[in-house]
Amino acid sequence: MSVNSTNRNQTLLVVEDNPDHQVLLRYVIQRSLANTTPIFTDSADQAMAYLNECVTNKVSPPKLILLDLYLPKAEFGWQFLRQVKQMPAQVRPPVVVLSISREEDDIAQAYQLGASSFISKPIGEAQWLTYFETIRRYWWETVVLPNQ
Numbered sequence: 001m002s003v004n005s006t007n008r009n010q011t012l013l014v015v016e017d018n019p020d021h022q023v024l025l026r027y028v029i030q031r032s033l034a035n036t037t038p039i040f041t042d043s044a045d046q047a048m049a050y051l052n053e054c055v056t057n058k059v060s061p062p063k064l065i066l067l068d069l070y071l072p073k074a075e076f077g078w079q080f081l082r083q084v085k086q087m088p089a090q091v092r093p094p095v096v097v098l099s100i101s102r103e104e105d106d107i108a109q110a111y112q113l114g115a116s117s118f119i120s121k122p123i124g125e126a127q128w129l130t131y132f133e134t135i136r137r138y139w140w141e142t143v144v145l146p147n148q
Helices: 019-032 044-056 074-085 104-112 125-142
Strands: 010-015 036-041 064-067 095-099 117-120
Touching: 010 019, 010 044, 019 036, 019 125, 036 044, 044 074, 064 074, 074 095, 074 104, 095 104, 104 117
Parallel strands: 010 036, 010 064, 064 095, 095 117
Antiparallel strands: none
16 A cells, blocks of 8 residues: 655745745745655755754755755855755655756756756746645655655
């Protein structure tokens, strides 16, 4: 019998520097991702510190990282992706870039640096909820990840 990960508490690391987007993300995570504890950081440095703490303390890493690319500059997001990619595979969570950008260069660079997905931020609450229902179905119910 397989364990359905939606029945276990999971953590989700959200790297977002916009306070308004943090409020919106808290709302859609609460509505769409049951049994998920979001960990919010507003910088790449804070997010890396959290991930390094997980490794040091032998705590399960987050199931997924949602990364706002522009923190406020894209270089901060690129550097974070480089650092995550260098982590040991068994503790390296997938990174979904969630950005206002729709620039082809940003999308290509994100994938080149190891992003698992690139999603352009939606407009409006209904679209956010739809996106997070899709994230839940894919990342929580479909994909099998190490240490899950």
